[in-house]
Amino acid sequence: MASEVRPLVGLAAVTHGLVDHLVSRPDGESRPLPVVVALGARGTGKTALLDTVAARCADIPHARLDFERHDRAGSRPRELLGQLAFDLSRQWKQFGRLAFPRLWLCMLVLGAPVELQDRRAALRKLHALVAKNQPLEQNREAIVDVVRLAGGIAPAGGLQGWPEATDLLLRGLSWYDRRRLVGKMRALPAGAGNHEDFLLEIAKRAQGDDEDREAVDATFCDAFLADLRRAYTGLNRSRRTLNSLVLLDNAHTEGGRLLLSALTEARRRSGEADPLVVLATSREWNPEWNESWSLLTPHRGAPEHRRPTTHRTSGLSWPAPRQPADVDGDWRPEPSRPDPRWHPWYLLELGTLSKDDVVALAAGREIHPASRLPGFLHRLTDGHPGAVTDVVAAVAHRYDPRRPGALRTALRTRLDDAGPDLLTAMRDYLLQDFTTASRPDLVTASAALDVEMLFHKEILDLRNPAGEGVLFKELGDHLWLRAEPAVSPQYVLHPLLRRILLQELASRADDHPLSWTRVHTRCRDFYEKNGRVVAARYHDLALENVAAAVAHLREPFGEAREFDLPTAETWLAELDVITAAPNRLAKAAEPYDQVQRHAGEGDDDLGTQLAWLVVALWIARDPLGDPGGTLDSTIEGGFHQLAQGRGRGSILLHERAERYR
Template identity: 30%
Template sequence: MPDTPLRPLGIEGIEDLVRDCWVRATDPGGRRPDRELPIVVLLGRHGSGKTAVLRYLGRRAATAPQAGHDFASGRLRPHEVVARLAFRLALTSRRLHFPRLTHGLIAVDPDLRLDVTSPDRARRQLEKRMHEARQISSGLLGDALSEGVGLLNDLGVIPVPGAGLMAAVLFRGIGPRLLNSVSRSGLEWYGGGNGSAPLDALIALNERGRSEDPADQEQVDRLLCAAFLADLRAAYRRRGTPGRDRNCLVVLDNIDHGGGTRFLGMLLEVRQAQDRRDGGDGDPLLTVASASTARAVPGPFDPGPAGLRIRAPHQASYADWRAGIPQAPADSSWNWYAVQLPDLTAGQVSRLAEGIAPRLPEATPLVHRLTYGHPWSVLRMQRAAARMIDRPDADVRLRGILDSGPLVQDLAEAMPQAPRMTLRQDALHYLLQGLEDDQLAGLVSCAASRDMESAVNSPLLADFSPRIRETLLEETAQRLWLVTPLTEDAGTRGGRGSHYLPATGRTAHPHPLPDALVLQPWLSLLLLRELAARPAEGPYPDWESAHQRLHAWHAARRPAHLLNTHYHQLALGQVEEVIAHLELRLHTLPTEAWLYELYAITAAPQRDPVDASVSASERADRLARELAPDAFRHHRALALLVTALWLAVDPRNRLPNARPELNFTISASFRDLAWHTDDANSAVLRSEAARFEIHSA
């Protein structure tokens, strides 16, 4: 058996949840072996490591029956999925047999065409096919087949045989004496316990299996899903069956493809019907699925932007799922339990870097602040940084990391005609795969806005169709790309502390920013580069047009929208006007409130955020001289503070990581301002200067 892979970083809470649901044995806390189980769905953006987590969980559960399937590998009917799951479960446990499912699969084998015009002949044909399957099972072929595919037992990669050979594996391990008894119990199940002839029921199933009528196909799928679950329940009820202290684990990847959600919905309906019939005993099947969109999970409902109740890994537990079930649930949505996969912390990014290159952990602040821990993007960024970190001009090269070329060294030689895709273009293409062109164009426009609510409520999307304007916010939320806004203060620009500015009281800002959801910063950065490259004569707003629309919309709603008004003014390069506003406000606001305003405004994006040909401090000085000549003459400290903080928004301007050069400019500007204010305000500004000095020490 393959070794258990390394645990993906940050999934301890998810692993605890799965293990709690996986273990059946009664414990002092009163765990019932047949308790109800949720359908656990791991939600994550493209590149969040969903498949790696499922593979890890499956390998960790290798001591009990487990199976997997990837719905992205192709569309299958629900009964075809349970056939493959049963096949893999039987490979992992010789004690698991599926007589009910096996008879059903034989009956719906496309190669079996029964003569329904002659019931007696049809019965003989069916009995012959079943006898052949039993003969194969009692021989060596089942074991030989299982040995041949045992090492491939992974997410949907096993070449599944036809119904006859599949039946051989599902029956394998049963001695000749018990084979007929087990087979008979599976056959009798189709009689329904009401005296009906099982063979006649299977003949009717064969006829429906060849029908093109959706109702017939639905009935076939439901019946065989029910047979699958009934076999599992029967296997766990037998005395002396080893391994009954663990449920069967099924991991299903990409249920947002290939009918995955439909399959799980049908399985859930069949499970609940069996619970009602059998008195509420749960079946021994724990399902852990994954999806890239909240749309794949039909509940439970939440008023949040994704419309779905989603738990963080540290919140997730079996008890939390049970606590969320209403006393009188109106539907089955509570059976679904959605958990979002975490992004990587700075410490975890550093741990990954240690395994790639010796000096790569030095680039952790840059990599983490660019990607905000998105796993796929972190790895791509680290591999690109590893080619630069040991060079004498490493800082210059790292500033241009997003525009670096292909990661495969000989890609240009292997595919000379292929367009050269930069790391930035590659990342955007990967992260937003499956998004329609007009949706992507709309999202590029929305990146100009500080938050998505303002983007869709303003005239920003006036050039787009009503469908895009009405659905883009929901689409982005369901793809999990909306996050709560980050604190915009010295903590996000490399200083110590975070969210320390007062939110209430005399020194709080009178009109703070709303808690509206924003695009995840890494995606926002990539989209802003696309917006900056848009031509002015194109069908959609370019950089100037987008920010002008937003500026006018916010300006009409002052004073509540004052911070966003000047945010877009700065994005348009109107630095002189922004500095004049901040110079006036410095004398009318409490200093703490003024700092909040300063950081909120200078968080604005810059059309050309990085210039690798000059140092960031030199560029801050140049921007102040060129874009705010009057302010540079009369309020030089404030002018340099604004341009330096504006550049400091982009972590590529914060190099070298050990002592970011912009820290000195920012700290010196704060101290210069402190010299020209009263004692109370001076103390606050000196304290703010120290935040950057401490970090740069």
């Protein structure tokens, strides 16, 4: 997929309303703010969101990290805080220069090349470090080296009294000027404990066990937030009218998770509000959200689903990640106490553009809103932002409303002389989060109606040695699952990902042990055996067995049965399920010719009517099957014809026909 900045549509409530609310400082005071995390699978516009926010907030103190660049994915929080502080401490027009004296001292001590086995030598070195009487903010290269030179001896045991020592450090450092560290270590006030020993202890424990390293990270977080709070007090309060902003891209990495966890824990530990807005992105689920947020969110229009162990506080059920459309309602002017559901995290799910959003994006390519192309794009991609952007860029200049079938050719055109075609490039981009071993299983599993089939290894012959649960978790963690409406919600693959996987399944050779025919036959037989007849007919249609689908769908039209409204509702629902079956028909053929070939002539008029309607719907529901909507009149006529003399239920058939007028 293209790597350039993507046009951003449908997110004004986030980039303007939410961001404006977060950076504001009512009455010039800091207030408790959650860490905002924008979630979404690959290509859902997370980086574009940060680009837009960064541009809007260009004149306020802000910093940005991308954890998948510059080897930051596995960095410790203390190193990352140094990078953030460097950017925040630049000279900002109105806000001046934010200072981080506590943090700088921690960094210098951590990286000091002192011999920690010789305490006297180590103290002399520390004295020299802070005696240079230079603004530490100007020594960027030296401070960067600090985090690379952290040395010392491994501790023999755990560090005791860490919270008290941290508090002592922060209170002691408050004696220093906020812009620079001058003088000698003896300027630190004497008292309970020894500040020099404590500072040396930071360098030692940074190379200790996990518990010691986390304690050092906690000290750095305390120092970072304490410096920020102080920077917004005193004489600077009047000109620092907006909060500072930190943007963290791809925070699902190890380094990102550690930093977010350390920041939220430091906030909880201090109990004080700070002037920092944190906006992060993630394409994976973080287990720290399990207790307060639901992982798998329902499809649009589906009833909300939560885990059986839903966490409740004050009678409030914690929700699924919020949609952009929810933001304005969630962040109305706060009452005296902020909504507890949004602390310490506020999760925002990206990834689905509405039809209007797609129209707006296509209009940027000078495509008329009334043309069929935006509708085609939305159906093909299910509103996936990255896919919509790439497809419209590839086909916009080739789109000819008189030749809608040319869209299928455009999608198979190479992006350059040596590169892959667009659909292949899209496949490679979206599947890169999955291991090589799991991809064949994903392709096989895409044949099923829902991911329940993942738990029937005897059907799909899954090859993952760790079991089917791992693949299900992998799909969920990478945010590629949806919950469809049902009494017990059915989890399905994201339509775009499934469409790509089905193309891979269709390309398997006929003698492949898990070819298209063999997999769909296994699925059909499984559903038939378990009494799920409609699902079985779905797979029959995927196998081009039109007769089996028609035989089932004609049952309610028998002479002994009344086609009333409940019967019509049930029949239309079954028709929708069956005709949603995937196909591997030739995409170059004309849609009407395909209908004529596969429907043919039935044994009677009813059989023929149903066959033509079923096949026409089957082809039309595939976005690549009939991008020009040439079968709409065939489908409309089919419903009207079938409705003749059918009793009260015919009303619903006539209504359905009107959709295709």
